[in-house]
Amino acid sequence: MLKDRVKAKLEEESYRLTPQRSAVLDVLIANADDHLSAEEIYMHTKKLHSEIGLATVYRNLELLEKLGIVHRFDYGDGQSRYEIKLGGEEEHYHHHLICKQCGYIGEFHSDLLEAIEQRIEEESGFQVTDHCLRFFGLCAQCRKKSST
Amino acid sequence: MLKDRVKAKLEEESYRLTPQRSAVLDVLIANADDHLSAEEIYMHTKKLHSEIGLATVYRNLELLEKLGIVHRFDYGDGQSRYEIKLGGEEEHYHHHLICKQCGYIGEFHSDLLEAIEQRIEEESGFQVTDHCLRFFGLCAQCRKKSST
DNA sequence: GTTAATGCAAAACATTTGCATGATA
DNA sequence: TATCATGCAAATGTTTTGCATTAAC
Numbered sequence: 001m002l003k004d005r006v007k008a009k010l011e012e013e014s015y016r017l018t019p020q021r022s023a024v025l026d027v028l029i030a031n032a033d034d035h036l037s038a039e040e041i042y043m044h045t046k047k048l049h050s051e052i053g054l055a056t057v058y059r060n061l062e063l064l065e066k067l068g069i070v071h072r073f074d075y076g077d078g079q080s081r082y083e084i085k086l087g088g089e090e091e092h093y094h095h096h097l098i099c100k101q102c103g104y105i106g107e108f109h110s111d112l113l114e115a116i117e118q119r120i121e122e123e124s125g126f127q128v129t130d131h132c133l134r135f136f137g138l139c140a141q142c143r144k145k146s147s148t
Numbered sequence: 149m150l151k152d153r154v155k156a157k158l159e160e161e162s163y164r165l166t167p168q169r170s171a172v173l174d175v176l177i178a179n180a181d182d183h184l185s186a187e188e189i190y191m192h193t194k195k196l197h198s199e200i201g202l203a204t205v206y207r208n209l210e211l212l213e214k215l216g217i218v219h220r221f222d223y224g225d226g227q228s229r230y231e232i233k234l235g236g237e238e239e240h241y242h243h244h245l246i247c248k249q250c251g252y253i254g255e256f257h258s259d260l261l262e263a264i265e266q267r268i269e270e271e272s273g274f275q276v277t278d279h280c281l282r283f284f285g286l287c288a289q290c291r292k293k294s295s296t
Numbered sequence: 297g298t299t300a301a302t303g304c305a306a307a308a309c310a311t312t313t314g315c316a317t318g319a320t321a
Numbered sequence: 322t323a324t325c326a327t328g329c330a331a332a333t334g335t336t337t338t339g340c341a342t343t344a345a346c
Contacts, residue, residue: 014321014324014325015325015326016319016320016321016324016325016326018319018320018325018326018327019319020326020327021326037310038310038311039310051327051328052327052328053327053328053329054311054328055311055312055313055327055328055329055330056326056327056328058310058311058312059312059326059327060326062312072224073224074222074224076220076221076222076228078309078310078335078336079309079310079311080224080310080311097268097272097274097276099274100277106272106274108264108268108272108274110264110267112260112261112263112264113260115260116256116258116260117283119258120245120256120283124245124254124256124288125287125288125291126245126247126254126283126285126286126287126288127285127286127291128245128283128284128285129248129284129285129286130283130284130285131281131282131283131284132280132281132282132284133261133279133280133281133282134279134280134281135265135268135274135276135278135279136276136277136278136279136280137274137275137276137277137278138274138275138277139273139274140272140273140274143273143275162299162300162346163300163301164299164300164301164344164345164346165345166300166301166302166344166345167344168301168302169301185335186335186336187335199302199303200302200303201302201303201304202303202336203302203303203304203305203336203337203338204301204302204303206335206336206337207301207302207337208301210336210337226310226311226334226335227334227335227336228335228336
């Protein structure tokens with residue numbers, strides 16, 4: 001189970017799985033596809049553990065990111081989004097589709113970057129360890145709407 | 149000349165090429181490869197037009213972005229970076245290499261995303277109009293340093 | 297003379313930090 | 322009991338806004 005793995009990873013580095021931390025994790029797991037902001041995670045977490053503070057949410061997200069459990073990214077709208085990493089090879093090939101009209105965020109999987117990364121290392125000596133690929137445009141729904 | 153084109157585009161929508169706006173543009177053109185932050189652009193612009201205010205720089209960057217003259221992006225370090233679009237087909241295929249150790253920002257050109265974008269439209273109906281691709285890792289210099 | 301643009305200061309916003317308190321191994 | 326974690330409030334840093342003034346067409 002995902003949460004057991006996380007707990008083990010935490011204890012490995014002598015961090016504790018406090019009720020607050022656990023609640024944040026539960027929220028992240030329950031909304032694994034929703035790309036929540038810190039504020040949204042805070043709101044959800046309050047339902048599970050009402051006394052939590054926003055700073056605690058931020059601190060836990062930071063820790064979970066440091067431990068490689070959570071992935072943090074942004075769309076240039078001034079706030080970070082967080083997503084739990086489910087593990088597995090496909091993780092690396094998971095990109096985002098962002099609708100400029102309605103803000104919808106979708107996902108797309110492809111390993112086509114492999115070739116580019118290899119070429120980068122060969123041509124420039126830059127060693128790629130990670131990437132971030134986002135596509136902007138119009139989602140299917142907004143296309144339909146704007147064509148009517 | 150790039151600046152004439154920008155001026156034409158501004159006037160097309162009845163915006164004015166004020167001395168401040170002109171100075172911001174000059175800075176962007178002179179530092180086209182440097183991925184400056186708003187604060188840095190402000191500092192440079194003050195040398196050309198000392199009475200300019202930071203808010204004016206922000207307002208002009210926002211306008212230039214809206215007009216498609218400037219590209220805004222960020223690296224998750226809490227501030228936006230700005231880059232003038234030089235025009236041309238290759239613009240779209242221009243990506244960033246970001247060194248996690250020294251903060252160096254390089255560029256890389258490739259049109260390999262074309263195929264992915266086509267696939268996205270076919271598979272999900274999402275119409276891609278733009279993308280943002282960033283590679284994180286170690287630049288050649290930092291690799292050398294860390295291996296010694 | 298209209299309208300757009302500016303400078304300044306204040307506000308807004310997301311995020312981080314200090315610190316005393318509380319909980320956990 | 323030593324250490325980690327929390328809550329709150331204050332601080333930070335970037336970006337935006339209000340408003341009276343100024344400049345451009």
